[in-house]
Amino acid sequence: MSSIRVVVVTGNPALPSRTRVLAQAIVDAIGKRVSIDTYFVELATIGPALGSSHFRKRLPVVAEEAIASVESADLLVVASPVYRASYTGLFKHLFDLVGLDALAGTPVVLAATGGSERHALIIEHQLRPLFSFFRALTVPTGVYATEGDFEGYELVSQPVRERIEAAATEAVTLSRPSGALVERLRAIA
Numbered sequence: 001m002s003s004i005r006v007v008v009v010t011g012n013p014a015l016p017s018r019t020r021v022l023a024q025a026i027v028d029a030i031g032k033r034v035s036i037d038t039y040f041v042e043l044a045t046i047g048p049a050l051g052s053s054h055f056r057k058r059l060p061v062v063a064e065e066a067i068a069s070v071e072s073a074d075l076l077v078v079a080s081p082v083y084r085a086s087y088t089g090l091f092k093h094l095f096d097l098v099g100l101d102a103l104a105g106t107p108v109v110l111a112a113t114g115g116s117e118r119h120a121l122i123i124e125h126q127l128r129p130l131f132s133f134f135r136a137l138t139v140p141t142g143v144y145a146t147e148g149d150f151e152g153y154e155l156v157s158q159p160v161r162e163r164i165e166a167a168a169t170e171a172v173t174l175s176r177p178s179g180a181l182v183e184r185l186r187a188i189a
């Protein structure tokens with residue numbers, strides 16, 4: 001069976017990053033279930049290139065390639081730190097440049113890290129509506145972790161690990177849909 005192309009977008013502007021660690025844990029859980037090819041779009045790396053223009057046609061090649069890879073994913077994993085009660089500005093900038101119909105029917109795992117539990121609903125109130133706009137298939141279980149779920153940059157929380165396992169199972173199920181729903185969504189696009 002062919003591999004699923006998993007594209008991971010991490011919204012942290014710098015490394016090391018708990019968000020990056022969380023995203024890797026999600027990818028690892030998916031990779032335990034199915035064969036995957038993984039491509040990371042890291043704003044910590046491409047941020048300056050991505051931020052250099054509001055217009056896709058004027059972006060440096062590295063940023064254009066990153067956006068094109070997001071658009072061609074079989075499965076997306078998106079993860080951002082909470083900044084000022086939302087995802088980071090560069091994370092939104094990237095998705096402002098993604099084609100309106102490019103993600104229709106694409107399964108998306110939603111993840112975020114924050115300083116406390118107070119902004120855990122970023123998953124439901126900000127990330128999920130953004131991907132609903134794209135008519136993507138957001139995975140029901142979102143993954144949110146706080147600084148207390150890590151020791152340094154190691155994820156140590158068992159409840160967060162359980163949510164990762166649940167999200168991975170759902171993501172794999174959604175990435176092999178019957179086809180009817182995805183075809184319908186792409187036909188509308």
Ligand SMILES: Cc1cc2nc3c(=O)[nH]c(=O)nc-3n(C[C@H](O)[C@H](O)[C@H](O)COP(=O)(O)O)c2cc1C
Binds near residue numbers: 012018113116117146
């Ligand atoms: C500029 C800035 C704004 C932040 N705003 C929030 C916030 O509104 N709510 C919150 O819970 N944490 C906030 N934090 C904390 C980060 O979300 C948290 O430390 C996160 O895990 C950092 O992820 P990283 O290690 O991937 O950079 C903020 C941190 C920074 C640097």
